[in-house]
Amino acid sequence: NVRKAMQFLRDLQYAHTVAHGTGLIANLVYQGTIDTVALLADCAESLLAMTKAMDAYGQSLTTDPSGYSVKTMANDVYYSMCVSAWTGDSGRYYTTSYPPGENTEIPFTYKEKISFTAALCSWANYVFANSGYRTTEDYSSQAEKALDFINTLTAGQWGGQMYSPYYGESDETKDEFAGYTALMTIAMNVVNATKYSQMISKGKELLKWMALEDGRVYDIVKDTGELLVSRVTPYEEGYGFLSLPSALALLAGA
Secondary structure, rough: HHHHHHHHHHHHHHHHHHHHHHOOOOEEEEOOOOEEOHHHHHHHHHHHHHHHHHHHHHHOOEEEOOEEEEHHHHHHHHHHHHHHOOOOOOOOEEEEEOOOOOOOOOOOOOOOOOOOHHHHHHHHHHHHHHHOOOOOOOOOOOHHHHHHEEEHHHHHHOOOOOOHHHHHHHHOOEEEEEHHHHHHHHHHHHHHHHOOOHHHHHHHHHHHOEEOOOEOOOOOEEOOOOOEOOOOOOOOOEOOOHHHHHHHHHOOOO
């Protein structure tokens, strides 16, 4: 089953490589066609999965008994994430998509410098760089640079994380999200727990505050302190509590 999952990711990687020339992971398969745009947060999650798969089954793991090397696949994702999708020390963030700015087969509105992309890419970068599976150059210094930069833009007043920097545009809010807060808390704890100790504590306290006694966790806290469940637009409450905030809050240690 692990090999089948790795083969699926390899198929997506190959399609992206043919279309765009990097080793990132294509977004999805839609109506039988691979959408070759890569989303960097998803690539980071895939890299974390590959690392864990090799932890469990060894670095000789392949996609089938005579198949493609998961170690090679992971190194290609890592290199492309840190070279093609990294904006450099002048930018200090990972692009939301690759090619930068290109939308997916099922289009959606997204921004750059978003908190969960920074968190996931920094987390995956640091873990893989120090895993023993890396055969390419060490780019782990990017992880701290990205966290330092994005936290100055997306840290909210309650100790949580906004989706993206707030510039006062009509489609922007100062809402802080439990899921993004949890991911940033995890990333900071992995990359430099001592340096980020105060922000880690604030993140955990916010997640506890957003939690109910039965385990449900509110998804959003507004700048007024009002708690909301997930919603589909900035001004309409959505369909109810999600599993993700509770799961990520537990992963963050809250």
